[in-house]
Amino acid sequence: MSERKVDEETGVETTGHSWDGIEELNNPLPRWWLWTLYACIVWAIAYTVAYPAWPMISGATTGMLGFSTRAQVAEDIVQHEAKNEALVAELVAADLTTLPPSSDLHRYAVARGGSVFRAQCSQCHGSGAAGAVGYPNLLDNDWLWGGDIESISATITHGVRNETDLDARYSEMPAYGDIFAEEEIGAVVEYVTSLSSSEFDADLAQAGSELFLDNCAACHGDEGLGDQFLGAPNLADAIWLYGGDRDALTETVTNARFGVMPAWGQRLSDVDVRAVSVYVHALGGGE
Structure with missing residues (x-):
């Protein structure tokens, strides 16, 4: 650190810091700024004593006033529910x-x-x-x-x-990869594609239609229109939950799908x- 000296023009001692020949004067801080700082320190100490502030092992200090934002929210919810009770x-x-x-x-x-x-x-x-x-x-x-x-x-x-x-909606499609040969899966996929698209292999789709009627029509219907009672999707409307391209259909036929939705009646109130x-x-x- 460079040696401190007194600036000749101002008569103020320097801090010893120098940048490119420019030296910093060691002027005292303004009193208004110091008193503002002291007031903030006092206020901060009082706040941490009165309100929850310091993190502990299993929680935070509760403060002398016992204030809780969660309790305040809970009170607001109770008031809101009371207004909408009817x-x-x-x-x-x-x-x-x-x-x-x-x-x-x-x-x-x-x-x-x-x-x-x-x-x-x-x-x-x-x-x-x-x-x-x-x-x-x-x-x-x-x-x-x-x-x-x-x-x-x-x-x-x-x-x-x-x-x-026990009353959950339930349907389960077999994984036809364990039942059909690879070429049979391809034929069924081509037939399903033909139900909603004009671009398909007619001969392959014809072969797939027989497999479809023997194995899939029981749930999806002879024309592939689905059955809401069984939760079987309509295959002829070009609306697909997992994708309707041949790769997605092949994956569906081969391994089946098994989406799960929670029973919200066990998690939400009846009114919700x-x-x-x-x-x-x-x-x-x-x-």
Whole structure:
């Protein structure tokens, strides 16, 4: 460190720091700045004593005032629920099939159901409910288990192919890779392709149609139109959950698919299940 000296022009001692011949004066800090700093220090100490602040092993100091943001949120929720108590009771008792779309109750159900959907369902079905590969689009008219309000509610309540609800929607397609030869799988895929596309090998599709009628029609129907009671998809509408190109169809026929949806009736309140059912139905894709 360079030796400190007094600046000739100002008469102020330098700090000893020098940059390109420019020396720093050791001027005292302004008093207003110092008092502001001291006040902030005092305020910070008082705050950490009064409010939760210091992290500990299993939590944080609670503070002398006992303030809790979680308790405040819980209190706000209680107040909110109290304001909507009448609508909640009415929604729980309502017949969802006859709920007028223009009613206050329907608007409340859609608003509440939208919040539930964004918090619990959007991770799979997307924030706009348009779905993704393996996760159904809730905006179209293609419903594996039915798109009327009662069917939607049942699907949400019990889920699909889970092991926690005995009433869960359940369907299981065999893995035909264990049953068909590779060329037979190719023929079935070509026939399924022919149901919704004009570009296919007619001879190969003809061979696949016989295999389809003998092995697949029991669930998907002779014309591949599906069966909502069995949860068998329509194969003739060009709407595909896992993709409709030949590679995706080959994977589906060979190894089958087994998507699982939780039983939300075990996780959500009855009013939330009913509200999200109304919301999904109101998106426009339901029957």
